[in-house]
Amino acid sequence: MIKLFNTLSGKKEMFKPFKGKTAQIYTCGPTVYNYAHLGNLRTYVFEDILRRALEINGYKIKQITNITDVEDKIIKKARQEKKEISQITRPYEKIFFEDLEKLNIEKAERYPRATEHIKEIINLISVLMKRGFAYQVEDKSVYFKISKFKNYGKLSRLKKRRAVGRIDSDEYKKDDVQDFVLWKSAKSNEPFWSSPWGAGRPGWHIECSAMSMKYLGKTLDIHAGGVDLIFPHHENEIAQSEAATGKKFSKFWIHGEHLLVDGEKMSKSLGNIFTLRDLKKKGVNFLAFRYLLLGTHYRKKLNFTWQSIIASQNSLNRLYRHVNDFAAQNPPTSKLRRASKKLADQYKKDFIATINDDLNTSKALSIVWEVIKEKNLPGREKRELLIGFDKVLGLGLKDIRPKKTAIIPRKIKDFVQKRELLRNNKQFIQADALRKQIEKLGYIVKDTSSGPLINRIKE
Incomplete structure (x- = not known):
């Protein structure tokens, strides 16, 4: 049985899914307006380890990872570059999948795009309106009323306090506890869709709830992501999902820690990011980055340095050599x-x-x-x-395939096996005599901790 740390309870718990041996997992995917940096990729690697760990425990996995392809930062970049948002999002989405492949990350069962689930988003907001958890304001935007949801803040350990206003930004700090936007009214030069409340577009938080419910139902086994998503994103997901269904949204909440650079979180806003393209320029194997991540527990911060990634590459190369040598042995x-x-x-x-x-x-x-x-x-x-x-x-x-070696004659193999028996019986003089006989026949025996290696003597 596998134990996982549940952010919701603040302790390790034995994992048991709701439906037999199927683990239903929702993981927050990329906002596709730029390259995923190494900090983002740390989260995806940890989620891949989670998936693989569940698989070796006999669970069938149903994983959904969303693609956020409409959001404030995407719209801002499209405006700056005078492009349609799809001209920004689709190329970066393609690169995201290439990055996952480079890091040997198993594919989720689905990668739904937010723009292809507007109907589901509108339906969910309509339910919240009917149940009194959402309201429309003068500019036709729709907001979630957090004062109506009694358990708001349970994931992030936020002390219950009255909302002091409304906020239409997708990301904000705990000090800004305000009613959050579900539907943003249309503005000039922004994409929009028709809705019962007028033209507009979805807020970031509602997208994940709508897509997870469509593909995984009202209750998940696991919701995973980076620690930076605990508030406000995951907190808001819980509020809007549980307000709509009256059921627990996710049994487990699992979060991976930050990747640091010089002691600070790696982030685009701080301008201290590295991507897989930077590793390639330095001649680093992409899987050396994966090896580096494996060396630190996912719930601990990890400081990225070029010295550490080079050390990881050296360790990985040694590991590959050992695996290759083992394959070549009798x-x-x-x-x-x-x-x-x-x-x-x-x-x-x-x-x-x-x-x-x-x-x-x-x-x-x-x-x-x-x-x-x-x-x-x-x-x-x-x-x-x-x-x-x-x-x-x-x-x-x-x-890792063994290097092609010359076929070792049966006679030589028999001599080597006989020599091993002599060595095990501490008959070292006879064993050494047999080694010399093998060398006269053109072969050399190298004794290793894993057994003898036979190579032809180069002429």
Whole structure:
């Protein structure tokens, strides 16, 4: 059973979905007006680890990740560049999917766009109007009345206080607790749609509630995102969703911490962002960034430096070399495989237990290196274990193919196996004599912690 930290309760809880073995997950996707920076991508990698961890525990995943393709920042950029909003959003949406692929992030089942769900958004706002949780103002915009929703602030631990006004901005701080906008009345040079309240466009928060309800129903198992979304976005999602349905919106709320640069949050507004394009310019393997993220728990802040990413690349390259070397080794004898099975099974249990403890990837990576150093496991067994671990870690280990080597004659393999028996029996003089005989036949034996490696002597 997997335990996850629930922001709503403030503690780790055993995960149990509402419907059998299906985990219904909603994850907040990108606002597509620019490249996703490494801080954004940290969130998507953590959500991918969450998905993979649930999969190895036998859950079927139904994940929805939205695409916000109409929003204040998108409209501002379209105005600046004198373009239609789709000319801004579609290219960046395409790049977003390419970035996910580069980081080996599994695809969600759906990526709904906000602009393609205006009908569902209008229907949800209509329900809120009928139930007295929303009201229209003079300029025809519609707002959510937070004073009507008694549990407002339960996710962000916001002290209950009276709203002092209204706010039509999509993002704001806890100090600005105000009725938030559901439907923005049309302004000149902005996209708009017809509605019962007049022409306009949806607010940011209502989009996610409408799309999650369409594809996952009234109650989710998990809603995930970055910590910066707890307030106001996720708080507002809870308010409008539960006000509309009268049911709990999500059982679990799981949030990943910030990626920092020089101790500050990486963000476009601070101008301290890096993207995958910057990694490429430096010659860094994209999966080295994934490796870097795995080394720190998702709920801890991580400071990004070029030194740390280079160190991660070096570690990843070492890991790849080990996996390659293990594949090149002779298969273990049936006797050796039986003897090592108990040890291999224990490593599997330890790895799964570690991942099931709130996705403890940093400890999981340490288990990877323990396996590599283990003297009592054959190389092929180690490779199988590591590829199994990689179903969660996603570092592309199964794609590491052994380098093409010359076919080793059966006679040489038999000599090497006989030499191993002699060494195990501490008959080192006889073993050394056999090594010399193997060398005379044109081959060299290298003893490693994972077993002997055979190579042809270069002429």
